[in-house]
Amino acid sequence: xxxxxxxxxxLMFFSCNKKDIEPETPEKIFEKYKSSVxxxxxxxxxxxxxxxxxxxxxxxxxxKLFFSKEEVLNNxxxxxxxxxxxxxxxxxITNNHVVNNKDENYKIELVNFYEKAKSSxxxxxxxxNDTIDQIKxxxxxxxxxxxxxxKQKFENRYAFVVDKKNFLVDLYERIEDIDLSNATSKLxxxxxxxxxxxxxVTEFDDLQECVVIKTSENEKIDLALIQTKNKSxxxxxxFIFNFExxxxxxxxxxxxxxxxxxxxxxxxxxxxFMIGFNRGFSLANTKQGIKSxxxxxxxxxxxxxxxxxxxxxxxxxxxxxxxxxxxxxxxGVNFAKITNSQSFSxxxxxxxxxxxxxx
Numbered sequence: 001x002x003x004x005x006x007x008x009x010x011l012m013f014f015s016c017n018k019k020d021i022e023p024e025t026p027e028k029i030f031e032k033y034k035s036s037v038x039x040x041x042x043x044x045x046x047x048x049x050x051x052x053x054x055x056x057x058x059x060x061x062x063x064k065l066f067f068s069k070e071e072v073l074n075n076x077x078x079x080x081x082x083x084x085x086x087x088x089x090x091x092x093i094t095n096n097h098v099v100n101n102k103d104e105n106y107k108i109e110l111v112n113f114y115e116k117a118k119s120s121x122x123x124x125x126x127x128x129n130d131t132i133d134q135i136k137x138x139x140x141x142x143x144x145x146x147x148x149x150x151k152q153k154f155e156n157r158y159a160f161v162v163d164k165k166n167f168l169v170d171l172y173e174r175i176e177d178i179d180l181s182n183a184t185s186k187l188x189x190x191x192x193x194x195x196x197x198x199x200x201v202t203e204f205d206d207l208q209e210c211v212v213i214k215t216s217e218n219e220k221i222d223l224a225l226i227q228t229k230n231k232s233x234x235x236x237x238x239f240i241f242n243f244e245x246x247x248x249x250x251x252x253x254x255x256x257x258x259x260x261x262x263x264x265x266x267x268x269x270x271x272x273f274m275i276g277f278n279r280g281f282s283l284a285n286t287k288q289g290i291k292s293x294x295x296x297x298x299x300x301x302x303x304x305x306x307x308x309x310x311x312x313x314x315x316x317x318x319x320x321x322x323x324x325x326x327x328x329x330x331x332g333v334n335f336a337k338i339t340n341s342q343s344f345s346x347x348x349x350x351x352x353x354x355x356x357x358x359x
Contacts (some may be wrong), residue, residue, distance in 0.1 A: 020256065021248045023326040026273060030294040036085040036237040037292050037322060038194040039277040039284060040094055040226070041207060043076040045190065048106050050183040057106040057185065065109045076190055080280030082292075082321040082334075083194065083226065085237045086357060090228035092194065093241075093353065094320030095335045096215045099224045100187060110180050121172045128165035135161065192226065196235040200289045201281070208234045216356055220306050221348055222319075222335040223356045243354045247327045263351045266308075266331050270299050274312045274334055276321030283317070300344065307346045308332050314345045323347045 024032070048055040056072035057065055060079075066072040081098030085091070135158045143151060193207025201207065208228050215224040228234075245265075249257040266272065273296045277284050284290040297312035310323065314337045323332040332347030 020253055024328070026294070026296060029273060029324065029326075029328050030275060032239055032328065033241075033275055033322070033324065034197045034292055034294075035235065036239045036241060037275045037277075038083050038085070038092060038196055039280065039290060039292070039317075040081045040083045040092075040098055040192070040194055040210075040320065041204070041280070042079055042099065042192045043190040043204060044079070044101075045072045045076055045188055046103065046106055046185045047188055048110070048183060048185045050110065050180055051178065055106070055110065057103075057109060059103050059105060065106070065113055073190070080277065080317050081319045082276040082317065084241050084275075084320075084322040085233070085239075086225075086241050088232075088240060090210075090231040090233060091213070092210070092226050092228075093333060093357065094224050094226060095222045095333065096224045097222055097335070098320050099189065099192065099212050099226060100215050102187075103185075106185050107180060107183055110183060114175050114178065114180070118172060118175055121168050121175075125165055125168050125172070128161055128168070131161050132158065132165065194228070195284075195290055196233075197292050198289045199235060201285075221352050221356060223333065223348055223353060225357065241322060241330050243330065243350060243357075245327070246329050260329065262354065263305075263349075264303055265329065265350055266299055266303075266325055268299055268302060271326050272297055272299060272310050272312065272323050272331060273325075274314070274318065274321050274323050276314070276318035276334065278315040278318045280317040283315075297343075297345075303349050305349065306352070307335075308349050309344060309346055311343055312345050313337075313343055318345075 060077035083094035301309035
């Protein structure tokens with residue numbers, strides 16, 4: 001009996017002091033998660049409303065401002081971002097600004113257009129005034145030598161030019177009365193799609209089409225949820241991102257390990273990693289298909305509840321990328337970099353991501 005008790009004690013001693021499992025290498029984390037991160041691309045334009053008029057604005061096109069839908073559809077804007085798989089039924093989390101970009105520059109374009117129009121009208125009016133003066137001068141000088149038909153020709157010409165000038169003067173006054181201060185716009189997403197890691201994309205139709213399900217109502221929480229139209233993935237991901245603590249030691253050695261606090265899941269100076277598509281297709285395109293980038297850094301500021309700061313360099317296109325810790329746990333969603341810096345970026349904390357997704 002004493003031998004059995006001693007044996008059980010030894011078993012308990014070793015089980016309580018079982019060595020913790022070490023985190024996977026960054027290379028293995030990337031290999032596990034890369035199929036669950038997608039490149040998001042959209043074609044879009046804005047409908048602009050001012051008074052009873054509708055304009056069309058495409059910020060990436062050369063002309064930018066259009067006056068018919070047919071015209072703007074031939075000059076669509078294009079943008080990219082990153083997202084990650086959050087469920088098996090085609091759901092993907094990204095940033096709000098990736099799928100709902102705000103662009104107020106249409107007001108500048110409208111003002112510039114009408115200022116140019118007014119300048120052009122004034123130039124034309126001056127030209128018509130010169131022509132009117134010439135007609136009058138010629139008529140007064142030579143009218144005594146003209147017959148009835150020649151005089152009639154001059155008078156008709158004079159009336160025609162005066163009508164043209166008066167039309168332009170009236171047009172100028174109407175443009176002056178246009179109030180652009182109350183102009184509003186509406187984003188129109190023509191097409192929204194996703195591309196998978198290690199797949200070939202040569203045109204927009206190669207992407208799997210998506211729709212926007214919801215966007216955050218809180219401007220400080222830059223999140224959006226999109227979903228594939230068929231509610232499944234054309235390329236099945238190896239892993240579905242979640243809000244759990246994926247540290248294997250919680251199961252293997254629970255006596256020594258506590259589950260993370262999702263409200264404060266990571267500490268200052270801890271390693272974090274990002275998988276994303278910096279600069280979109282321009283960096284992602286390779287001979288083997290599009291490929292995401294894996295970057296690393298450290299937490300550099302305490303979580304304030306609305307954002308976390310880390311030393312991961314980011315470029316446009318990385319918006320919506322997942323930020324994970326050494327266990328592969330989701331700790332945030334990248335949404336911005338500090339202006340004029342390539343080395344510090346902000347992410348939406350995982351607790352806010354969970355609340356947004358589950359509400």
